[in-house]
Amino acid sequence: MELVGILVIPLLASGLSLLPLGRRFAAPITLLATAIVLGLALAVAAEAARTGHVVASGEWLTCDGLGALVLLLVAFVGFTAALFSWGYIAESVKRGGHKSIRQYYALYNLFVLSMLLVPLLANVALMWIAVELTTLLSAFLVGFEDTPEALEAAWKYVVLTTLGAVLALLGFLVLYWGSRVAGLEPFTWVGLVEAAPRMPPALLWSAFLFILVGFGTKVGLVPMHTWLPDAHSQAPASICALLSGVETTTVLYVILRLFPVVGGAPGLDARPWFVGFGLLSVTIATLLLIYVRDFKRMFAFSTVEHMGIILVAAGLGGADAHLGAAYQMTGHAIAKSFCFFAAGVTVLGVGTQEIASVRGLVRSSPLAAIALLAGGFAIAGAPPFAVFVSEFVILKAGLATGQYIVVGLLAFLVVVAFCAVMVHVNRMAFGTPEHDVQALTLPRSCKLTLALAAVPLLLIGIYVPAPLQDLLKAAASAMGG
Amino acid sequence: MNGPPVLLALDALTGALFLLTALGVVATRQVLASLQLFILQSLLLTVSAVLLGIGLGSIHLIAVAAITIATKTLLIPWLLRRTVSAEVYRTREIERVLNIPSSLLIAAVLIVLAYVVANPLLSAVELPFAQINLPLGIAAMFLGTFTIVVRREAVPQLLGLLAVENGVFFAGVAIVPNLPVIAELAAAVDVPVVALVIGMLTRRIYARLGTTSVGELASLRDN
Numbered sequence: 001m002e003l004v005g006i007l008v009i010p011l012l013a014s015g016l017s018l019l020p021l022g023r024r025f026a027a028p029i030t031l032l033a034t035a036i037v038l039g040l041a042l043a044v045a046a047e048a049a050r051t052g053h054v055v056a057s058g059e060w061l062t063c064d065g066l067g068a069l070v071l072l073l074v075a076f077v078g079f080t081a082a083l084f085s086w087g088y089i090a091e092s093v094k095r096g097g098h099k100s101i102r103q104y105y106a107l108y109n110l111f112v113l114s115m116l117l118v119p120l121l122a123n124v125a126l127m128w129i130a131v132e133l134t135t136l137l138s139a140f141l142v143g144f145e146d147t148p149e150a151l152e153a154a155w156k157y158v159v160l161t162t163l164g165a166v167l168a169l170l171g172f173l174v175l176y177w178g179s180r181v182a183g184l185e186p187f188t189w190v191g192l193v194e195a196a197p198r199m200p201p202a203l204l205w206s207a208f209l210f211i212l213v214g215f216g217t218k219v220g221l222v223p224m225h226t227w228l229p230d231a232h233s234q235a236p237a238s239i240c241a242l243l244s245g246v247e248t249t250t251v252l253y254v255i256l257r258l259f260p261v262v263g264g265a266p267g268l269d270a271r272p273w274f275v276g277f278g279l280l281s282v283t284i285a286t287l288l289l290i291y292v293r294d295f296k297r298m299f300a301f302s303t304v305e306h307m308g309i310i311l312v313a314a315g316l317g318g319a320d321a322h323l324g325a326a327y328q329m330t331g332h333a334i335a336k337s338f339c340f341f342a343a344g345v346t347v348l349g350v351g352t353q354e355i356a357s358v359r360g361l362v363r364s365s366p367l368a369a370i371a372l373l374a375g376g377f378a379i380a381g382a383p384p385f386a387v388f389v390s391e392f393v394i395l396k397a398g399l400a401t402g403q404y405i406v407v408g409l410l411a412f413l414v415v416v417a418f419c420a421v422m423v424h425v426n427r428m429a430f431g432t433p434e435h436d437v438q439a440l441t442l443p444r445s446c447k448l449t450l451a452l453a454a455v456p457l458l459l460i461g462i463y464v465p466a467p468l469q470d471l472l473k474a475a476a477s478a479m480g481g
Numbered sequence: 482m483n484g485p486p487v488l489l490a491l492d493a494l495t496g497a498l499f500l501l502t503a504l505g506v507v508a509t510r511q512v513l514a515s516l517q518l519f520i521l522q523s524l525l526l527t528v529s530a531v532l533l534g535i536g537l538g539s540i541h542l543i544a545v546a547a548i549t550i551a552t553k554t555l556l557i558p559w560l561l562r563r564t565v566s567a568e569v570y571r572t573r574e575i576e577r578v579l580n581i582p583s584s585l586l587i588a589a590v591l592i593v594l595a596y597v598v599a600n601p602l603l604s605a606v607e608l609p610f611a612q613i614n615l616p617l618g619i620a621a622m623f624l625g626t627f628t629i630v631v632r633r634e635a636v637p638q639l640l641g642l643l644a645v646e647n648g649v650f651f652a653g654v655a656i657v658p659n660l661p662v663i664a665e666l667a668a669a670v671d672v673p674v675v676a677l678v679i680g681m682l683t684r685r686i687y688a689r690l691g692t693t694s695v696g697e698l699a700s701l702r703d704n
Contacts, residue, residue, distance in 0.1 A: 125660065132671055136678050143682065151686045155695050158682060159638055162675055163629060163645060170622065170649045174602065177656040181606055202605035206598070 065474020087443020164217025171210030237344025274315025618652025
């Protein structure tokens with residue numbers, strides 16, 4: 001029943017947001033709805049972790065460990081970003097332009113709903129449609145600021161990710177073809193893992209490549225990443241948190257689901273492709289991180305880097321590396337959404353996204369500076385944050401299986417990326433301001449979001465509660481570890 | 482599964498025309514002509530779905546044909562007329578990155594590539610209609626993608642995207658003639674929604690910037 005509730009509530013909230021009751025109701029309704037969804041997602045995740053079973057509601061909605069982890073992350077960022085939106089979007093609308101608060105919240109709820117659907121839908125064909133909907137429903141949220149840059153970003157985002165999704169569709173059709181040849185009736189992930197050894201390898205392999213390239217576009221894997229820094233830097237900060245923090249993870253989840261399917265077929269090995277695409281993404285993202293001039297773009301490139309790291313971790317293989325991948329997904333979603341909240345309040349404070357024009361932020365806006373520093377440390381992977389621990393786990397797992405070259409390269413790139421992010425963030429926080437910036441009072445909901453989101457950010461690297469540990473293990477085993 | 486030879490021959494003819502329309506979308510100079518070629522291509526997709534529906538005795542494919550007619554030849558042109566009529570119906574040349582001869586040369590390479598991609602699949606599983614539809618569908622996908630790359634205008638890029646989608650369905654009707662109805666319905670909803678979202682976005686770009694040359698938008702660059 002929880003699963004049905006998770007899907008019905010955002011739909012209701014979306015409808016209620018559109019009611020002409022006045023613009024003031026849309027934000028609290030959305031916040032309430034996302035809070036309930038987060039509660040339900042916690043219950044589902046706890047059940048999946050405790051019993052190790054698949055939580056199901058009929059034959060259409062199912063949720064195993066990996067699905068529950070993604071569900072929980074989407075619900076969490078959906079809630080914090082809704083809280084952040086309350087003050088941030090009101091402020092943004094005050095500054096003019098062609099913007100509608102009710103339309104924002106109606107689309108916001110539907111966008112979150114589409115991301116919640118991806119890990120829940122049992123039928124793989126329907127899941128493809130949910131992924132496609134994440135793009136279509138968020139297109140106008142990306143272009144919400146109504147500036148030429150935002151519209152350009154929205155255009156690239158829709159055209160390129162839809163093109164990717166259509167390429168992936170051919171992959172899924174070929175996968176369905178293969179599953180029919182193998183005599184599989186319901187087209188589900190569980191069924192695919194089971195049927196993989198009986199599928200013609202040529203079909204499975206082509207399907208895998210089409211889906212990897214197609215959905216890899218939406219994850220932001222290099223060289224299909226070109227739209228990502230635009231969309232993830234031009235959208236309102238609350239939407240950036242969702243796009244970078246969880247939308248990428250949701251689509252990466254689909255690619256990770258293919259790993260045990262391909263692994264089950266004799267003679268096929270997806271691992272070199274995962275490692276290759278992953279390392280290429282980390283390399284290019286690291287180079288771009290060094291030369292970046294816009295701090296929201298910086299966090300966007302960091303997303304490309306992290307997606308690459310998770311893909312490499314999956315490709316290294318083995319239970320430990322997969323546990324590291326699940327942990328990295330969690331750490332990244334929490335830290336990246338926090339980074340964009342910090343970037344959002346910084347933009348409110350200084351009115352620019354250019355790194356070079358922001359100096360001495362600690363003096364003009366101490367809260368924004370502290371948040372940026374904390375977010376920067378967390379996402380770059382400084383101890384004791386979760387990303388440090390998960391990267392350590394991944395590197396150690398790679399060493400244990402003797403993949404020295406991959407591990408060495410990954411470790412080097414991670415350190416370079418760490419330095420790049422820290423140099424940029426330090427320059428913004430400290431130094432002397434070029435001109436006086438008047439201190440701006442930040443919206444209360446934004447401050448509250450930062451305080452609230454900081455709790456898991458600080459805790460999860462030091463202390464992982466037992467149920468979350470079980471959930472991560474369940475997620476790792478669903479990846480075939 | 483073996484279809485009667487006459488149906489196979491008719492499907493091969495449809496496939497050849499289908500590929501020609503995809504090439505036409507690459508080469509044409511006018512926005513309106515691109516739209517008309519897209520409608521023609523959708524009609525050919527319908528014809529192929531009906532032929533396969535008869536040949537394989539699949540009622541699903543007749544449903545696909547009906548959905549294609551309704552969404553791609555009626556609904557999408559109507560949506561485009563509503564959202565971006567000025568752009569579609571003003572007769573003028575489309576800006577392009579490459580000239581037509583070199584575009585067609587690359588298109589020829591892409592068609593060969595499509596056969597290279599489809600070949601291992603076709604030798605793995607014996608399926609008569611797929612021998613025609615799969616490589617031609619993949620070729621149409623590649624040509625549509627190529628159109629998106631070389632066109633700098635919003636509406637031609639959208640039509641390229643829809644041509645890619647047509648290519649996927651052209652291959653799809655042959656390889657999965659029995660996709661669950663629910664997936665068909667959902668796909669039927671998806672295509673017009675793509676057109677609607679992109680059409681509305683185009684209108685907003687036009688209202689805000691006074692142009693739909695999306696290729697000219699280049700304020701977001703890395704160094």
